Amino acid sequence: MSTNKFNSLFTKVVLLLIFQFFCFEGFSQLTLKGRVLNQDGDPLPGAAVVIKGSMHGVSTNADGEYQFENLKSGSYELMASFLAFEPQTQEIDLRSDLTLDFVLEYSAILADEVLVSATRADAKTPVVVTNVSKEELSERNLGQDIPMLLSLTPSFVTSSDAGAGVGYTGFRIRGSDANRINVTVDGIPLNDSESHGVYWVNMPDFTSSLDDIQIQRGVGTSTSGAGAFGASINMQTQNVNTQPYAVISSSAGSFNTFKNTLKFGTGLKKGFAFDTRLSKITSDGFIDRASSDLQSAYFSAGYYGDRTSVKANVIVGKEKTYQAWNGVPKVRLENDEAGMQRYADHGLVSQEVVDHMLTSDSRTYNQYTYKNETDNYWQKHYRLFLTHLFKDNTKFNLAFHYTQGEGYYEQFKKNDKLKKYGLSPILIGTDTIKKTDFIRRKWLDNDFYGTVFSFSKNMQGLDLVAGGGWNKYDGDHFGEIRWMKNAGDTFLGDKYYDNKGTKEEYNAYVKANVAVDNSLSLYADLQVRGIDYKIKGTDSDLRDVSQKHDFLFFNPKLGVNYEFNENNRLFASFSIANREPNRSNYTDAKPDNVPTSERLYDYELSYKLSKENFLFEANLFYMDYKDQLVLTGEINDVGGAVMVNVDKSYRTGIELSASTNLTKYISWKGNLSLSKNKVKNFVEHVDNWDNWETGEQTINELGTTDLAFSPNVTANSIFSYNKSGFGVQFISQYVGKQYIDNSSNNDRSLDAYSVSNMNFSYEFKPKFAESLKFNVLVNNVFNAEYESNAWVYSYIYGGERFAMDGYFPQAGTNFMAGLSLTF
Template identity: 40%
Template sequence: MKNLFLFLTLLVLSVSVNAQEDKQQDTTKIQKLDEVLVKAVRVDADSPITHSNVDKAEIQKRNLGQDIPILLNYLPSVVTTSDAGAGIGYTGIRVRGTDATRVNVTINGIPYNDPESQGTFWVNLGDFASSTESIQLQRGVGTSTNGSGAFGASLNLLTDVFSEEAMAEISNSFGSYNTRKHTVKVSSGLLNDHFEVSGRFSKIDSDGYVDRAFTDLKSYFLQGVYKNNNTLIKALTFGNYERTYQSWYGLTEDQLKEDRRQNPYTYDNETDNYWQDHYQLHWNQRFNNNWSTNLGLNYTKGKGYFEQFKEGESAADFSNLIEDDSDVIVRRWLDNDFYVLNANVVYQNTNLELVTGLSYNTYTSDHFGEVIWGSDLAPNTQIRDRYYDGDATKNDFSIFSKATFNIVPKLTGFVDLQGRFVSYKTNGINSDLNEFVTDADFSFFNPKLGLTYKSSEKNSYYVSYARANREPNRDDFKAGVTENETLNDIELGWRYASNKVNVSTNLYYMFYQNQLVLTGELDDVGSPIRATSGKSYRLGLEVDANIAFSKMFSTSLNVAVSQNKNQDFTASLDGEFVNLGDTNISFSPELVIGNAINFMPTENLQLSFLSKYVGEQYMGNIDRKSSKLDSYFVNDFNINYQINPNKIFKSIIVSGLVNNVFNKKYVSNGYYGTYDDTWSVPGETTTLDYAGYYPQATTNFLLGLTLKF
């Protein structure tokens, strides 16, 4: 397989060399150097990859403290979640029913997903929207990216571009549940036409909709830039310290009816505490109108713990550090280091664009737990003795070559070939006090092919095929899963673009082998548990339309209709394995609709009414009624007014957001599991189930004021 990949890569490269000799430089498109940062992981408007773009102006309209997933809530096929209920703290995003571990996230082309869990923890990116220039969401396998492979979607962020002029900005917002966001941004502007220094400091606090589910985020973003006509060098660092009160336990159905804002946790320091700092260096170089390169380096340091009170514990569960039936307070730590090297070469002329690159990252982590208090400690035991300790190392190397080229007039081809090679090793004792030793290696070949036919200036059609492979994560290995999962994705689309109407419509068929679907259950730290479902598929239709009726009125509407099935699914029910046939894949609603109605009575005033409908979904894979989440329809109202005074301030922006205008009591997420009752009736096994729910906030508001100097 490796030889095949190298042969195909060399074939694509040979095409580029021949094309280079035939084309004139003076007809070449010149790419902005800033965009080279994400060129390797993004696609263009006419690419046969289904995608959506969000620019800075759109992001800032609702950037009043909520996390990035919530700001992307109205994109096609997107469903968002919030543990604390108000969109701040632990939030998540699902795309086409795939969970956050399947959404590949990059920042300036640098992988952000945690390599071990493959998840994305937005709580560690407090107010990052204030330092984001643009976002592209690719649905399906998408194009080759860095880090954990995209297995349903990829989300790449470009941070702030350099500012030509000196500026300063103060932004403050306040709202329900004692929510506050305070942001200060500054830029020196270009000094001597070559240098710029900029920065941001933010503080976000919220008590949360759920009782005591507070969030305390402190974040920063600092950047230094050197540029000339052909060179752009960026050195940046950003980081965040978060402290949140636990709210991942959810509520039972009875608790939800009794008081949907209650929190079952009672220990006053049941908190999550984590520090994460990122350091990036990017060097973009344009040699001429055809050739440019990018070199990216990254180091990320993360360290933190969550603290938990446990009552009446067994000594055996804590390495005999306590006596039986002792109350205990523990801290469970994660201490990790993440290094990344990206290198890309871009060649382009009138008829060809070629991007070739490689990415290497290495991740090391220590997992350990310590007892910080016990009502009855064992003899010779000290506070902070560790009751488990283990380490892990993961290395990830990928090489790719992707080309977009004209075949004949109006017909464009796309070829993307990637080889990815992963090794993962663990050693030590896990939190369940069992030995956890893993030594696994994976080699993947991920091809992607597509065609785009532009029949006119307004109409284009595309078809693509992509294959992705993905290794199990840490929890999968602990559960005994050792095989990779494979996804084949076929996309067929039509795009229409005119001055007033833009429509994107696509059909997709994603079929899997060994898909790791969410079981609905949670582990002992609140992370979703996955299990192999064998064969499964997702079949859907997505429509995304933007229509300008006049200068004052416009609308953005998207509809996603899908069928998501496990095939020949078997489960243990009432003491025996049963073939349930085709069942619904967990957390995969069949209908998702987003809509925004915008009214601009003047150039400086915009009012938007936003609506989101998410159809019913199952939290498990056995189609039990007790595992079903009801559909919900939620509406928000957003207002932005900009004043441009002649003195002191460049602009004054007043923003307002009313979430859940009609006070809908809804649940967007939960968990579900089963257990066998073998004691009620001797000799009989009865499968029982349980469920938990995460209530979302009723009507709430945020008000913001931004002063730009």
């Protein structure tokens, strides 16, 4: 189906659902209103009031008032909730207009959601958000990484190196890669301080220890860690369980994939609670030899009082994955034998590699064949949280954290030059050896520690939050020689490069949401963020990369929120975000062209319609970049690709989301994102091998081009059937064409693809357990062949342009089946 036809069909479906809803609107007449108060009779502004079993919910205004209009007569169950208070449920039989008040009591324990409240957007914050509940995460949690479980949210595109969602996975939101997306767990930064990336493979099955996830698109609210330059992902670990429990879950499926998880907890006894999770995931992967052996554990111990809680978390992850980072060359995908031979003829790879390529499967080919070409990493997170609720309802959070990571990836390098390792030629008899076979390891040994804190207070007409944090990172990067075919006097284990990165980051912010009246509120979020970054030593190409950089950023966010009534909400926001270059941006840069920081001006306009049986949301965005770092083809003095600042680029588009209950048992939800993603006055640089001696590149002035990996269309659709514990989901995903560089050339692009999945579940309560649940997930039902990611290197040889590239094919039809037993 063409993009235009898909877009038209999806839009018609959404408009039809809206039309149907308004046709039935005339039958709704009744009004339900009231107030939410504390035990002292004071209003609780921002409290949530929801009609259980529906999609309808509102939040109270500055006077603690709520109102539902146009309700049908009938029986309803309402629940009112507010942070640090016990939720209250009331059942009513609505036959005429009714006033119903709620008086909430302070919670007997201070629950864990207080930990993330300072950095999350609530119902009145003018930020575009998608909340993913624990139940939604568990529906498909059969072993795949978190990016795959979030893939159905708006503007979210995923990829898997091994092709099946286990091992190294990645994602983009609105075309922004993971290095530009701020990720926190309980308010503590998860992004690597130097690369800015998040390596989900280091935290396998972390989903099983999560309570929920909030995705903020655009700049989002102020938080700690890497600058949010396209989106934020805010994760909360599991809340306190008041009752003892145990959960055993196992799943198995295609490519010898197995996942086993054991969870258990003591429940809350005399204010104390202890929780444990142990997980193991193994998979052979879809790509040849792309195996994964993943282990993780989660431990939590906490004291929960009525106004004070103290909680300690330990998160451990260990991974060993066979490398599949190179992808499959396009010539192998297309069975182009002459093109494969060209790789050897042009000296890109050896003839031995080409011979292997020629005899391998076109979609599962993996260049690596050395048995221990693996990535190995261990990571341990230690976190301590203190939360206190003062008598004036001021909430205080303080957290200390320490993360220790250590690991390496091992590589076999055939016939490599000794001088690349700082070694002199070896004399053996009368022969002078300048090249030999190597086995090497590249190591990272790092420590990350710091503290974050926040104060928040809800007053009549004003919600105020102030907070900040200080974090420090120490990372040792070094390489060692493990083996040489001809070692001479070389001492195996010697380091051939060694450098250290040290980074201090501090930030402070204040947020205020002011209710002008019952409909209009104004929002301001002001953050100051400082960075001190140092690198000292030599990199893997033996260049001295010692340098120092300091930044001080001011990141303001302003917004206005207007609620026409309890069903209709409109907000607009303007934000500025600044982001420092990451480690490789600096270490790869030309000495005469050091990159500078990037700046984003983010404009958002959002409308939300919330009815008893229907939700609709439309978001318009314009993200205007100054000095965005992109690949242009430029190289440094040793031939490595560098990212350079481009003056002007932008992303703009619309995101549409809707959900409805079609019948008592059938529901539908979906989203559609349409966007344009451009870089202005783009200048492409291409290596010209005909000018090898001078190193002069060919320069192409291309004008306005598309930003790489930024599809103009993404869409998701989920039809669900649920009755008596049995559930079926039919899931459809569409991702439009993506260019794999910034030249807008169709020869260097990923084709659009559409994938359908099905999920079956059945849950019941046997006599011997709390629940028993079966899940079967069938991915790629129609066996679509597609690639979700790629890389490319272009060069000119003999006056003709060629490419060396790698595409990442995703698995055809595959399945996972799981069983979960809860006591």
